[in-house]
Amino acid sequence: MKTLIVIPAFNEAINLARLLPDLVATVSYDVVIINDASTDDTARVVKAHDVDCFTLPIQLGAWGATQTGIRYAAKAGYSEVITMDADGQHLPVELNALMQVYRNTNANVVIGTFPSRLSRLKKLAWKFFKMLTHIKIEDLTSGFRLYDKQAIEVLSSKQASMLDYQDVGVLLLLLRAGLTINEVPVKMEDRNDGKSRVFSSWLVVLKYMVQTTTLCVANIGKRPTQ
Numbered sequence: 188m189k190t191l192i193v194i195p196a197f198n199e200a201i202n203l204a205r206l207l208p209d210l211v212a213t214v215s216y217d218v219v220i221i222n223d224a225s226t227d228d229t230a231r232v233v234k235a236h237d238v239d240c241f242t243l244p245i246q247l248g249a250w251g252a253t254q255t256g257i258r259y260a261a262k263a264g265y266s267e268v269i270t271m272d273a274d275g276q277h278l279p280v281e282l283n284a285l286m287q288v289y290r291n292t293n294a295n296v297v298i299g300t301f302p303s304r305l306s307r308l309k310k311l312a313w314k315f316f317k318m319l320t321h322i323k324i325e326d327l328t329s330g331f332r333l334y335d336k337q338a339i340e341v342l343s344s345k346q347a348s349m350l351d352y353q354d355v356g357v358l359l360l361l362l363r364a365g366l367t368i369n370e371v372p373v374k375m376e377d378r379n380d381g382k383s384r385v386f387s388s389w390l391v392v393l394k395y396m397v398q399t400t401t402l403c404v405a406n407i408g409k410r411p412t413q
Contacts, residue, residue, distance in 0.1 A: 190216040191265040193256030199273035200228040207236040213279035221252040277331040281373040285333045294369035297333040300326035301375040328354045
């Protein structure tokens, strides 16, 4: 069984310089950085740490970059993919927690969750989305996830390419395919440097809320089994 860690990165040179030494020293899994057309030294930093780096010719966004890594894993025959953020929030030491739950259950997907990191406003938003979709996952936006081979196949599809974010839409797609999702509490750190790409401004937040609400409404009547 082969496991690949996929890390999407856009202008994360400073954060990756801190993350990669710890990650490489902690795990024996293969690692690939999907460089989302960064304009900083992201590619140079990754190569300096002897980690594979795929540089995209155009910016696809966090989910587009993540799906690129998942599709690579499917073609290369990996049995699991673990996705992590490049900003330092996800700790390499917590990868064990995801793998243990995966090995001890029949889940197709395991999500590392840390709900206390969410602001009051975000918690209200997630409560709203969970009410619309009946998804029971506690932390909808955590990108710290393990996907098995079935999940990799679902998320490599053209249908998954229509999504913009790795949260509600991805979860709905997985559940609609009959896959099971488990959660495990993990520790997370604050972002080391930079700012969130999803919540970088009120305009971006508004766009996110409108798109995600539309997606949720479109799935009313198609309730997930979990």
